[in-house]
Amino acid sequence: MLHQTPATAAATATLLVVDDDRDIRQLLAESLGARGYRVETAASARDMDQILARTAVDLIILDVMMPGEDGLSACRRIARDDGPEIVFLSALGEEHDRILGLEVGAGHYLTKPCSPREILATVRAALRRRGGAATTEADQYVFDGWRIDLASHELFDPEGVLVGLTDGEFAVLRVFIERPRRVLSREALLSAARGPDSDAYDRAIDVQVSRLRRKLRAGGDEIIRTVRNEGYLFVPRVARS
Missing domain, CATH: 3.40.50.2300 (Response regulator)
Incomplete structure (x- = not known):
């Protein structure tokens, strides 16, 4: 296995x-x-x-x-x-x-x-x-003062402090980073983060997003917005570092 x-x-x-x-x-x-x-x-x-x-x-x-x-x-x-x-x-x-x-x-x-x-x-x-x-070693992005390294799986807050993420949380955040400012359905998030053959339920995505929100609230700004009946929107603009 x-x-x-x-x-x-x-x-x-x-x-x-x-x-x-x-x-x-x-x-x-x-x-x-x-x-x-x-x-x-x-x-x-x-x-x-x-x-x-x-x-x-x-x-x-x-x-x-x-x-x-x-x-x-x-x-x-x-x-x-x-x-x-x-x-x-x-x-x-x-x-x-x-x-x-x-x-x-x-x-x-x-x-x-x-x-x-x-x-x-x-x-x-x-x-x-x-x-x-x-x-390549250059796979870093920034958003609202945060910095994420997709290669090393590291997320740093605006103060430069490393924020711990589970593999599941990081997989979901990666999807948001790669598709910012677009409304993503639960199904799209699930497929992109876990693969199209995942047998997880939509609720699993809700839990991961909820945990991400708590960890991304250092500045008090809304970073992940819920769009009723549609899914989630990653609000900040994302740029390659």
Whole structure:
């Protein structure tokens, strides 16, 4: 089982997990998201194509055996020099399976079950090979005197004091930072913060937002506004530090 821990290094790449197993998608999204990566998930190659059409992705973690188009076929189709890195994560672990996966365009091939440390190490190695955004250290934003570092999971109040956030609180705050001054429904917040396959209830978002409000009240200003029957609005303007 993947273990969720706070981010310890800069990691701003966008990852896409493609697997028809819902539990694997959710566990990978939570584990890698806790390390600071932005994680999208897809249950099929068709869903993957839809995400790739609207989102710039740095790396794809791809299953081989899926309903519809399998991972090998999808990899052949999307693998290119300027495209995302591809890491196979498959239950097929024979030598000929691994060789075939590498021959169709993947940079790495991992066999299930695989430890979270090995997955993380492979993701980092693949992104270093790509030379993408995963190693940048500039991922800090400011709002109303507050400063947040999305890579290190640190939030500082206007006095420069570090404010402790749980992983869940930080995930929700990240969504607000990336989508400021827009009304976000509970469903949108839940999907962006926890992944589209989360089985959490809307009430979980209400609790996280309530806790965030209490921690963001240092200056007394309203930072998260409730919009009746619609959701929540992050009021301040957000700027890259």
